[in-house]
Amino acid sequence: MSVTPAAADADTRRPWWSSPYLMLVMPPLFWAGNAIAGRLVAGEISPLALSSVRWALAILLLLPLTAAGVRRQWPVIRRRWKALAALGILSAGLYNLLLYMALQTTTAINVTLVNSAMPMTIVLVSWIWLRDRPSGGAMAGIALSMVGVAVVVSRGELAVLLGLELHQGDALMLLAVLVWALYSVMLRAHPPGLTPGVFLTVQMSAGLLFLLPFYGVEIALGGGAVPLTWEMALVLAYVATGPAIGAFYFWNRGVAEAGANTAGLYINLLPVFTAVLAVVFLDEVFRWYHAAGLALIFSGIALATLRRPRAR
Template identity: 40%
Template structure:
């Protein structure tokens, strides 16, 4: 079940990348981040308020953990992603985002001395090769033509932040309800985002209220925020950050599928080859082949 949750998480996040890039002229980055999480909080509270009240003492005991996770996972990561999508392409973002499994492994080792096996390391390399194959359209020359800019640096910072957030889930308080935890980190994140949102509005950057912008906010709030975060948090706690990390490489797979379904694009042989490598790599990092591993 945990692996199904990871697949759904990457599907929802793939849509988030595509939509945020497509709507970057209508919705400023801090505005999108703020209203994404404000909408998510309003939805969450209708289900979580009972759990928050019952577990207020437990949440208070672990307030430092919740505050740190809120700063990293809500205030920091999403803000950097939306900043990145203002000046970079979806291809560049997915390419940089693909470094997350490696960064998670590094953070897990530095913080908690967790070491990936040789097989898991090789699996990450295989799935990363599949990502590169898709991005390069099957030809190395395409990859060499990709240029990087300031937005890519923002995306790299976002990847580091998410790796820290994911590795830190090892410290998740036992017994804390997922809805109580999610509501707590969202509240913290909104405190971080509010001054950035107000500054953005004061500088004249405001959201165009259109059916498209409203639909975008609803999608990123419900699917990319509430469901994806709850699924990711649960799966990482169950299987560990190092096993969950390579599932990030499914994002270019889902991006390609979404492009075919909604944008009329075509699937080419390099897509299928890349997808095969990605699934092979994920299988290598996920499933044991001998009792000794």
Template identity: 40%
Template sequence: MHQRLTPATAGLLVLPPLLWAGNAVVGRMMVGLVPPMTLNFLRWALAFVLLLPLTAWLLRRGSPLWPHWRRFTILGLLGVGCYNALQYLALTTSTPLNVTLVASSTPAFMLAIGALWFGQRVTSRQVLGALLSIVGVLVVLGRGDWELLSNVRLVPGDFFILLATAAWAVYSWLLLRPGDPAQVRADWAAFLMAQIVFGLGWSGLFAAGEWALEPQPVAWGWPVIAALGYVAVGPAIVAYRSWGLGVQRVGPTIPAFFYNLTPLFAGVMSAALLGEVPRLYHAAGFVLIVGGIVVSSRR
């Protein structure tokens, strides 16, 4: 049975959006220092090493992981191999605020993908909410200029974050489908490691392709080492655990609203660390996206 939202649980649910916003800002700061696909691979390789003491049993012969390798290969592709790699790629040409605002429209993507591929019934209220969220995304992508939007002058980063959001929506639907061994699903570290094991293969393949197409050496130094430590420990492990505990306590509905604190935190961090001041169209887009989610989730 789900509990009431307490200050402690609210703290658990505020921490992941804060860390995810920091992930976007750090990804922007690493442009020119670490190639995006390589950054994603290094992030998950370090997370693998950090989780290994908790999950070594999962990698042994006879572990419940290996009979389900097909499922975790797909989850690893979408959640580990694609989502953050595409986000880091988007940040090479777009701002953290733009990227997190578009990503906050995930519920609209989930609604569309659920209706098209997973047989999800869609209500008129959900359609209205999705339309509001889509308009919010269009406001952000058009930079508040409808003439610009009509001419479809999008930067590459806008396309990549849309693709990342779609990948995350499919990943989220697959998580809802049964098929995970109970022993793995019950252990948060094992469940994350099961995806990292196969996701590292995908992210390594993408990083190798990046180097084959356009080699760019990593500018090793304390800024890069600190950034890798942050993205591996904070957004990947601490946020994952905090979010899971929060959802266990209050259910999935309330955390969805906390998730939309991400662009607010990203806006504050971008202004403080990168000098990228939020604009009026960012606020308008945020109101429309959150408004759409509120409308969709009301009974």
């Protein structure tokens, strides 16, 4: 029986809320909240303690929902444990630890500026590793999005960009950018072969197992304490749910469907979302350059993801 083009198109239609492009908007929104939360407790808890406790709580929340799936898919996990461990160590282990360490010694504006190198870094890693050569539209979209980021972090003034000073944390953030680019491209090159919830559980577990020995050493040396305050409890509850479970779930799905290069563009939404959340939680003011940066970033994303009509 033959299938008409109209029927085939109808079969491939999907609900708007399951679009990979909508999914990719969610991670930078959650990560913006993560940056706000990290700044709130930067002087009260060490990066190792925050990372370790965060993933431990996230696993405790997720495991009751995914334990049965982990048992069913254990043969796949055992067969592919090396690739799965590498993905977990790069993402849950190293990236977030480096981000929290960077926030200890540099400003949020510097972290945002360094993070804007993420899309280009993902494109370069993808080009070298997968021979995935970007199109001219993709490169133009990346450039336009980076201009939008520069508008936001400079508050629309060139003098602010020229006056930025580099700190030790900037180097740590550059390393974090490279780590996340490697993770994103590896996710595309070596799909986990697991359902999203099971992969997320394995990914977090691998990252936590990587962090725990270092955290144990920190505790043995007299550090690593977690203050028992309501503010800390709220911060830990948030970073263990939104940035941990939600952001990683949507990022993994988005990369699998849209590709690492396209996904990288959405990270440029991070400074805009951070500014919006700062208005809500830190009583900052949303200004014209935030709106201008948002428009440029979305224009860059649209330019990079534009597709020509397919020939029938």
